[in-house]
Amino acid sequence: MxxxxxxxxxxGWLLLVFVFIFxxxxxxxxxxxxxxxxxxxxxxxxxxxxxxxxxxxxEIGEAARNSIIVSLxxxxxxxxxxxxxAYTDYRYRFRFKGPYLALILxxxxxPLIIMALAMLAWLSWIxxxxxxxxxxxxxxxxxxxxxxxxxxxxxxxxxxxxEAAAWNLGSSEWRALRSVILPFCRxxxxxxxxxxxxxSFDEFAVAWFVSGLNKTVPVIILEIVxxxxxxxxxxxxxxxxxxxxxxxxxxxxxxxxRVGRT
Amino acid sequence: xxxxxxxxxLPIIVWQGxxxxxxxxxxxxxxxxxxxxxxxxEAFELKxxxxxxTRGYVWDSYWYTLGxxxxxxVVATLVAFPAAFALAFRVSAAVxxxxxxxxxxxxxxxxxxRTFSWYVILAESGVINTGLGTVGFGPxxxxxxxxxxxxxxxxxxxxxxxxxxxxxxxxxxxxxVQAARNLGCSPPRTLVxxxxxxxxxxxxxxALFCFILSxxxxxxxxxLGGSKPPTLPILIIDTTxxxxxxxxxxxxxxxxxxxxxxxxATAIWLAYRRRxxx
Numbered sequence: 191m192x193x194x195x196x197x198x199x200x201x202g203w204l205l206l207v208f209v210f211i212f213x214x215x216x217x218x219x220x221x222x223x224x225x226x227x228x229x230x231x232x233x234x235x236x237x238x239x240x241x242x243x244x245x246x247x248x249e250i251g252e253a254a255r256n257s258i259i260v261s262l263x264x265x266x267x268x269x270x271x272x273x274x275x276a277y278t279d280y281r282y283r284f285r286f287k288g289p290y291l292a293l294i295l296x297x298x299x300x301p302l303i304i305m306a307l308a309m310l311a312w313l314s315w316i317x318x319x320x321x322x323x324x325x326x327x328x329x330x331x332x333x334x335x336x337x338x339x340x341x342x343x344x345x346x347x348x349x350x351x352x353e354a355a356a357w358n359l360g361s362s363e364w365r366a367l368r369s370v371i372l373p374f375c376r377x378x379x380x381x382x383x384x385x386x387x388x389x390s391f392d393e394f395a396v397a398w399f400v401s402g403l404n405k406t407v408p409v410i411i412l413e414i415v416x417x418x419x420x421x422x423x424x425x426x427x428x429x430x431x432x433x434x435x436x437x438x439x440x441x442x443x444x445x446x447x448r449v450g451r452t
Numbered sequence: 453x454x455x456x457x458x459x460x461x462l463p464i465i466v467w468q469g470x471x472x473x474x475x476x477x478x479x480x481x482x483x484x485x486x487x488x489x490x491x492x493x494e495a496f497e498l499k500x501x502x503x504x505x506t507r508g509y510v511w512d513s514y515w516y517t518l519g520x521x522x523x524x525x526v527v528a529t530l531v532a533f534p535a536a537f538a539l540a541f542r543v544s545a546a547v548x549x550x551x552x553x554x555x556x557x558x559x560x561x562x563x564x565x566r567t568f569s570w571y572v573i574l575a576e577s578g579v580i581n582t583g584l585g586t587v588g589f590g591p592x593x594x595x596x597x598x599x600x601x602x603x604x605x606x607x608x609x610x611x612x613x614x615x616x617x618x619x620x621x622x623x624x625x626x627x628x629v630q631a632a633r634n635l636g637c638s639p640p641r642t643l644v645x646x647x648x649x650x651x652x653x654x655x656x657x658x659a660l661f662c663f664i665l666s667x668x669x670x671x672x673x674x675x676l677g678g679s680k681p682p683t684l685p686i687l688i689i690d691t692t693x694x695x696x697x698x699x700x701x702x703x704x705x706x707x708x709x710x711x712x713x714x715x716x717a718t719a720i721w722l723a724y725r726r727r728x729x730x
Contacts (some may be wrong), residue, residue, distance in 0.1 A: 196639075200538035203668070207535040211611055214569035214596045217579070221572065271467055274460040282457060287684075290461075293468045300476075302670020304705045306671050308475035311482050311698055330597040331472045334464070388560050395670070399692070411564045415675065427565030434560035442553070 214303035240425035250410060250426065256322060258349035259392055259404040264329040265387035272337025272382055273331065277371070280345040295335045305332065306399035313400055320402025328400050329390040336389060337382035344378035377444040388434045483702035490696050504703040509681065514707065517683040520598060520673065521666035526604035528613045528662045552618065555611045566607050567671050574600060574676070595676025601608035602673020616661065620654020621647070627664040656723035660716060667712065684708050
């Protein structure tokens, strides 16, 4: 009996934790359709005014374009780097492999604000700051480890004899890679590309520092929030959420459906 | 080594060398540079260090940041534990997978927008105070207080802490837990003497991640905590953005990194330390 009460209490606590985690997400979606300028309870009437204003806003349109360019380019570069490193780790043993892997895996352990300052200083020193591709460079460094992790997990599942068999049958290393390894990794590659794009699409600290005048959507959100309370933020936030979630669900579909099964 | 191997090995060395190690080492070097007439000049002077380390406001920020991130870590660990325990021991593996998937969702919603939501929820005329007002309580000041900062830090870190703790708890050997119970160990004693020690590594790593993320976050202390005193990340932003004093900001950043190294090293040592024979 007391065990059952304990279980009930534990599950109740779990529910509370979930309420805490999801309250701000749900609230922002609700507020995005609210007519009052400052959202309170009771809510005003339902309106899509917040969405209409952001679709009409040229600056936000520009930022959306920047964000799309940055996250797509980032995902291509990060996934390529991630694949090359994951394949090297899978296939080769060599000295200094530990430091080699640390090179790609360490960036997420360093606070973004420190990366932001370091990137800004270094990129402006070599004359590469304030451009859209400055953000792309920075985001590739930050997201490559996630691509590497996903691809490495996938390569873990391949039978190493398959590639060796291809070599024995006379195929070159390149041919074996193209006909054996890449097809096997395709779901993970798509998954890694979606995930890195989603992370890049949301990142604001580093983008804010290195972007100069080329603002991305999260940087615009940051500026709006800094200014004053504006319900626009909820509408933009909901759209960003929708975009990121689509990417994550795609990543999950490819990752779980294929990688999980085989 | 043939060309094929090089093509796969070199890119990351070049890329991270240029754009990861390059920035970090440059930042360390920059902390010794000088600023003259709003322009940074290469130098090797200790002036920035001397200035920052002797200013009271820097140390106020330092201890405040350390204290806030530390409190958030303790609170997150304690709040997450019962939830992780429920997920690890009281639900099926299928439910656990689904819940963990749900917990990943917040990472892909804008942290800024979630913070803004809290702002609206916690404000004097916000959702909570309006709700409490109708039953005759409040209003309570929750914004611009340490409480607000911790709420923000938890928004950032709690999902991750729950996930890591759940994985740690779900991976411990159930037979050991069962053995303790069969030998007459009470549930609380089993928790303290068997479950927590077995999951120690994962629990400490979860706390470490919480600390690193909170320590480096500028959004929660700025928007929800009122920035009084500013935390170190806010100090970096102010020094960089308004003062053009990049070398001084670099000093703060290097201080942060050294602190994190020390704390991470301690945490990892604690996490993997074998218990002395007892």
